[in-house]
Amino acid sequence: MSDRVKTTLGPLELPNPVLTASGCGGTGRELAQFFDLARLGAFVTTSVMPQARAGRPTPRVTETPSGLLTAMGLPGPGVETFLEHELPWLIEQDVRTIVSVAGNSVDEYGDLARRLRDVPGVAAIEVNIACPNVEDRGRMFGWHPSAAASVVRAVRAHARPGTPVFAKLAPDVTDIVTIALACVDAGADGLTLINTMEAMAIDTGTLRPALTGVSGGLSGPAVRPVAVRCVYQVHAALPGTPIIGVGGVATGLDALEFILAGASAVAVGSAVFHDPTAAPRILRELEEALVARRVGRLADAVGLAHKPAGYVPPQVRPEEPEKEKL
């Protein structure tokens, strides 16, 4: 792999910008049957919660046009089992691991960050704030700047100082920039944009909602334009804050679109369900796309769509040796 695709997420340096999205890579063992996970920029875990959770009953996924609608109910083995069985395996495979955390209260988020504090091999923490706050009538933390900030502050306070903290924001809010600013003010080192957006499908056979959760989170290429818009707006407001772009990335050009909007990395979600080798394929396609556009370093393309039309980024001339390296 060339240096061309190297990227940085604040203090975190990654050999490439293609990650798996939280909740889409299983424990890692399932995908490792298809490719070496060390080839990923990083593996983002399914959100870890304090206790084991079975989640919602089936059906908890349904197919919508170019999308998936899911209402999982945050299933997972709980932090104890995660630290005992899942994280050590990922570290053993030399997988750069970003641990996603989720809680029902601000204290639970803080406790999880403390549990991870002295665990080796945690490259970063991603805070999933799309969780109902049981202390606030089940409203999502991510809906309000103050609630989002309080969760980020709790994680930042308990996490190891050098470990970057990313806040993952939901797009279906009045103004995502306000929430992004609140999270960064509260100590987030970066942002993951976007989580799923609330949506619904009704089964015309049973005449009832298609999911037991009634409404669910929409993901897949259907939400990509929404995600690109969010990345663009937040990058415009916070150009110095690293962004992981998520939402319907299925090809290398989709990844490039996020990078041009201002993301320094992308995470592949639903595409993994459709194609187990989506992540390495997207990386290959992205690299080819950069070469074709004579972009010498990925960093040169980050946020390029914000530049005026006449701006020409630093280019690699075809005769330069970088070309041969590929």
Added chain:
Amino acid sequence: MSDTPVQTSATVLTVRQVQDYHAMTLVAPAIAERFRPGQFVALAVGGEHTSRLIRRCFGVHEVKSDYGGTVELVFADTEPGTAWLAGRRSRDQIDLVGPLGRPFRLPRDPVSCLLVGGGPGGAAVFALADTLLRRGCQVHFVLGGPSAKQVFGSRMAQRIGDSATVATDDGSMGEKGTVRDVLPRVIEETGADVVYGCGPTALLRSVTQVATDFGLPSQVSVEEFLQRTGACGIGVCMTCILPVHGEDGVTRMVRACADGPVLRGDLVRWGDLGTIPFDALGAPRVLSVSEGGSQ
């Protein structure tokens, strides 16, 4: 490692209509070579720029060594994804992942086996029959469906099986009645030592009940449940979950794809399918420990 699944672009050899179902043969040597009865394959539908992200999972009816290795699937056309599959023609390419899931456990000794099949998923009993016959087992078939057009493979069952019994709800083929009606008699007549089942969930539930009544072990493939609830087939999406008793007495929500599709029938909590039983690991707690105070 030859027991890990592969992803391959498989070439369609034939697609033909068999009764109410479609049988598709694909050239996929790497999958055919690794396949063990009970495992399944996951197909991407809609071509390269598809808008359908869910993989369709089907059991394998037959594996042959032609063209380096072929797999044959049998499916019903029930939704746009399967309609697209049914419309494929010879030489079309399909993205295929497999073989996936845990296979049937095979008896060590040449015992008498009862294979129960229903619906298109019932086709998977024939791959199993092939393996059992080669191991010297006796193979008895019981096939069922609403009517003759929904019974797959009755002639093949008669040809290769030591016995074959067909039951249809309307009596258009074999006996009039359900599989459950004929199963106790067939078990007694054949002296079956083990019962295998492939097909609709309701059928698997009856197979398990009857086998348990006779004190026989049952191995069932919950492929139909997987088709209804799953999205990826490889164990990452966590949507095809069903409650299963563990050896330690704890009920866990397990994945039909990666922990199945073949499960011990007596360990599946059939009555609780589509729910999270209150005593399952990780079930929502009605009272938290601090509120309840009893724990």
